[in-house]
Amino acid sequence: MKKTVFGxxxxxxxxxxxxxxxxxxxxxxxxxxxxxWRGDTESCQGFRDGLKELGYAVEYAxxxxxxxxxELGRLLREELEPRITDFDYIYTYGTTVSKAAxxxxxxxxxxxxxxxxxxxxxxxxxxxxxPGGNISGSNNAVLISAQIETIMKIxxxxxxxxxxxxxxxxxxxxxxxLSDAAKKFNxxxxxxxxxxxxxxxxxxxxxxxxxxxLVDAVYLPLDSFMITNAKLIGxxxxxxxxxxxxxxxxxxxxxxxxxxxxxxxxxxKEIATIVDRNQKGEKLQNIxxxxxxxxxxxxxxxxxxxxxxxxxxxVLKKAVLVE
Numbered sequence: 667m668k669k670t671v672f673g674x675x676x677x678x679x680x681x682x683x684x685x686x687x688x689x690x691x692x693x694x695x696x697x698x699x700x701x702x703w704r705g706d707t708e709s710c711q712g713f714r715d716g717l718k719e720l721g722y723a724v725e726y727a728x729x730x731x732x733x734x735x736x737e738l739g740r741l742l743r744e745e746l747e748p749r750i751t752d753f754d755y756i757y758t759y760g761t762t763v764s765k766a767a768x769x770x771x772x773x774x775x776x777x778x779x780x781x782x783x784x785x786x787x788x789x790x791x792x793x794x795x796x797p798g799g800n801i802s803g804s805n806n807a808v809l810i811s812a813q814i815e816t817i818m819k820i821x822x823x824x825x826x827x828x829x830x831x832x833x834x835x836x837x838x839x840x841x842x843x844l845s846d847a848a849k850k851f852n853x854x855x856x857x858x859x860x861x862x863x864x865x866x867x868x869x870x871x872x873x874x875x876x877x878x879x880l881v882d883a884v885y886l887p888l889d890s891f892m893i894t895n896a897k898l899i900g901x902x903x904x905x906x907x908x909x910x911x912x913x914x915x916x917x918x919x920x921x922x923x924x925x926x927x928x929x930x931x932x933x934x935k936e937i938a939t940i941v942d943r944n945q946k947g948e949k950l951q952n953i954x955x956x957x958x959x960x961x962x963x964x965x966x967x968x969x970x971x972x973x974x975x976x977x978x979x980x981v982l983k984k985a986v987l988v989e
Contacts, residue, residue: 695723696754696941699746701767702730703738703760704890708915709780709804712934713757719935720942727753731763733862733890738763742770750775755941758803760890761788761836768801776950778937779803781930783888784839785955794955802940804933804956807840807888808913811847813926816963818851820924820981821909823882827856829870829899831891840887840913856881862891871902883909886917896920904972918964919988923973928958962986 696717700710717724729745731738746756747770756777758764764779765788771777777800785791785805792798794805828844830837841857848855856879860867873879884903886892892899893916900921903910912922915930936956943953963985970977 695725697725697727697752698755698757699727699729699750699753700757701738701741701746701759701763702728703763704733704894705730707759707781708930709806709934709937710757710759712931713778713780713937714934715931716935716938717941720938722941722945733894735762738766742767746770757937761785761790761839762834762890764788764790764803765835771800773800775800776944777801777803778940780934780937781806781888783807783836784843787839788835791955794957796952797955798951800950802950802953802955804937806928806930806933806958807843808926808928808958808961810840810843811850812961813911813913814847814851814853816926817911817924820977821883821975823853823909825854825856825881825883826911827858827874827879827881827884827908828887829858829860829867829884829889829892830887831861831889832859833861834889834891837887837889837892840889844885844887858884860892867895867898868902871899871906874906874908875902881908883911886910886912886914886922888913893917896922900969904969907973909973909975910969912964915962915964918966921966921969923969923975924963924965926961927964928961933958964988 729741731741753775756767756771756775758767758777759780761782764782768777768790779790780803782790783806786793828841830841845855858870860870893914896917897920904921910922912918912925915927918925933956940953944950965985965987967987968989
């Protein structure tokens with residue numbers, strides 16, 4: 667009888683200790699370095715909100731490269747590298763930052779990449795299903811063939827101009843994907859190379875205004891330089907009376923006509939679930955990269971009116987409309 671009572675008491679103590687350890691682990695404050703390319707984004711906010719909703723207390727250290735490769739190198743060498751093991755996770759935004767940081771991090775700390783359009787092509791992960799290494803994150807690309815198929819039913823086009831920054835690997839991956847998809851729909855892609863020299867972008871926009879370059883529509887890809895200049899691009903394309911397709915919500919909000927776009931905030935929250943799974947014992951190398959599951963059809967009604975484009979009520983009911 668005494669042995670039975672003793673055994674029960676021993677089991678209760680062990681259970682209590684295990685519960686206490688779990689509680690302590692859950693109450694630990696995580697330290698996360700957020701290495702950004704163009705400052706805070708909706709993805710960053712979604713990530714933070716997601717962790718908060720999951721019950722994690724977090725201390726964040728911010729490092730913003732401001733779309734400057736030299737500054738990015740300095741941040742990684744001088745601010746991240748010396749104290750890398752002080753962090754529980756390294757959050758990196760975009761292809762340029764994530765690829766450069768991966769070399770520095772080198773699996774020593776879990777790395778969470780955000781909004782990388784081609785993580786396999788950029789050699790950041792081995793595959794979307796099994797990233798390999800101490801890394802996982804989100805792929806923000808909506809299948810381009812699906813974008814074209816959906817949008818061609820609303821605004822037909824044959825000559826499609828492509829604005830892109832050739833210095834950004836993300837944009838070059840998108841360029842190749844668009845070229846491949848366009849062939850299936852007999853669409854001709856016209857390159858409008860616009861590197862981060864403001865006059866190049868403005869010259870291409872002027873070519874569309876003065877009709878020295880003729881296109882039926884233009885495509886604005888997952889490109890940080892382009893999204894930073896989204897208002898300028900949106901205003902000039904309306905002046906040129908050119909239809910525009912944006913790969914990001916920000917383009918549509920700043921005047922582009924239409925897009926089938928990812929929800930960046932939701933993707934950010936998805937990355938928070940990767941942290942949760944990792945904290946519960948799963949290795950990042952086995953946690954699949956998060957992908958866009960429910961892209962949004964978004965239409966700018968003001969731009970549609972300016973371009974005198976009539977969109978059916980059936981389409982409008984399915985779309986998110988912005989003014």
